[in-house]
Amino acid sequence: MTGDAFLAFLAEYWLSLVSIICLLLLSAFFSGSETALTAASRSRMHMLESNGDQRAGLVNRLIERRDRLTGTLLIGNNLVNILASSLATSLLIGLFGDMGVAITTLVMTVLLVIFSEVLPKSWAIASPDRFARAVAPVVSPLVAVAGPVSALVNAIVRRILNLFGVKLSSDMPMLSAHEELRGAVDLLHREGSVIKADLDRLGGVLDLGELEVSDVMIHRTAMRAINAEEPPEVCIREILESPFTRLPLWRGSTDNIVGVVHSKDLLRVLAEPDVEPERLDIVKIAQKPWFVPDTTNLKDQLNAFLRRKLHLAIVVDEYGQVQGLVTLEDILEEIVGDIADEHDIDIQGVRQEADGSIVVDGSVPIRDLNRALDWSLPDEEATTVAGLVIHESKSIPEERQAFTFYGKRFIVMKRVKNRITKLRIRPAEDDAPIG
Structure with a gap:
């Protein structure tokens, strides 16, 4: 095809080209909106709504019906992607003949992946709260219009999955509110945004309902x-x-x-x-x-x-x-918790020895020890360190008996009648033979 013929082709089909570009932009909008509204912080949106931010209120209402929101955005995204690909196929077949199908597949794949998926989603995930508030006024009427279609699609999907024994419930969250909050705080602690003392205090509040x-x-x-x-x-x-x-x-x-x-x-x-x-x-x-x-x-x-x-x-x-x-x-x-710096162990009944081992009274609570030393000894079956040793050993140990579990070596130093009153704890790999 000559240059003049190509220009004539563009002049004839310029409307289709503009339509494809607009459809790609719409695809980018749907992809970015889905990512932003899914990743938006509900707590921050709630705070902004309380301060009078109407767009944050729209985001909250959209997130409340997450299944309908996601369904609407996916339907819209797939609809514009298919339409853009169909228009591009028609154009390129007219330009390159039968090779136009292969060229369309390659070109549209590159355009859709870069400009309609990766780019908008990367932008949305970089600032989800701001992005979500920006697109909420446009997405909200779309969900209102396409919501019934999305609900119908979701119902069909649930019926199909039910045939394979998969039960979906939109009313039952996978994690409780406490578990979500605990996971968020733990993640922020690992990232360095929350210090250990605050992690322990927040964890203590969340644990109140689980402790007796x-x-x-x-x-x-x-x-x-x-x-x-x-x-x-x-x-x-x-x-x-x-x-x-x-x-x-x-x-x-x-x-x-x-x-x-x-x-x-x-x-x-x-x-x-x-x-x-x-x-x-x-x-x-x-x-x-x-x-x-x-x-x-x-x-x-x-x-x-x-x-x-x-x-x-x-x-x-x-x-x-x-x-x-x-x-x-x-x-x-x-x-x-207890107030202690990173070098001192400020718990009654706990003493750090020069060799790095820890001498503890048997009555010291496991939770206090975990907090002070950043350990993770389980406290579900026993409350005190002595109780943990008895539970794990399935017996009342004698003095100088030693046990290894949970990466620690527990040595019974003193026993009064049937009570373990003092133990020495050291890392299991640092254990030396007891003479």
């Missing part, structure tokens, strides 16, 4: 309480010398908790005139005890503490036996 009171309570063996049958002056001295402001009061046995004494209430009574300490009735000063089941999760217990404006509760099992006590501070510590 029994996981954080002070066990009855470590619980300090006052015997109401002791002489008043002895009780007063124990209360005032105690590092705690609230102490349980028992009578007859430690399972019979009759009250909780607050040191401020005691001091207030002692400050009154004509009060003789040796004749003081401690039980009358004590507040009524509050008993909670050991299976209560920490989220409910925290809400109960705030609702009742109390700071201490007595933990009992299903038989009503006292298991320990839990305080508001115990739950808050699950959120804020």
